[in-house]
Amino acid sequence: DQVQKSSKLYRRLSEVLGLNDETMVLSVFIGKIITNLKYWGRCEPITSKTLQLLNDLSIGYPASVRKLVKLSAVQFMLNNHTSEHFSFLGINNQSNLADMRCRTTFYTALGRLLMVDLG
Numbered sequence: 001d002q003v004q005k006s007s008k009l010y011r012r013l014s015e016v017l018g019l020n021d022e023t024m025v026l027s028v029f030i031g032k033i034i035t036n037l038k039y040w041g042r043c044e045p046i047t048s049k050t051l052q053l054l055n056d057l058s059i060g061y062p063a064s065v066r067k068l069v070k071l072s073a074v075q076f077m078l079n080n081h082t083s084e085h086f087s088f089l090g091i092n093n094q095s096n097l098a099d100m101r102c103r104t105t106f107y108t109a110l111g112r113l114l115m116v117d118l119g
Helices: 008-017 022-039 044-059 062-070 072-079 097-118
Strands: none
Touching: 022 044, 022 062, 022 072, 044 062, 044 097, 062 072, 062 097, 072 097
């Protein structure tokens, strides 16, 4: 959010990926987060690092978080936060501490995203 649109970063993102603004960049990040959580949910190191990125994004500046909440991919997560879509949320008899931490991080981030408009 603090990077100027005229910076080298935005120029390079535009040249290589065709990303012209911060909303498009956020869309790419969230798309990757959802992909990781859907298809790599049983790989704790990937899930944990992916959830940490989601958590970091949910803590960002209020203006950025508001842009994040408006994305359809984020709305998908907020409306479909079950093990049907994200396997790491599945409850089984062999849940370990790492799985519980992942679920806690996931729901903490979603809670922040839900509360953004409440101030």
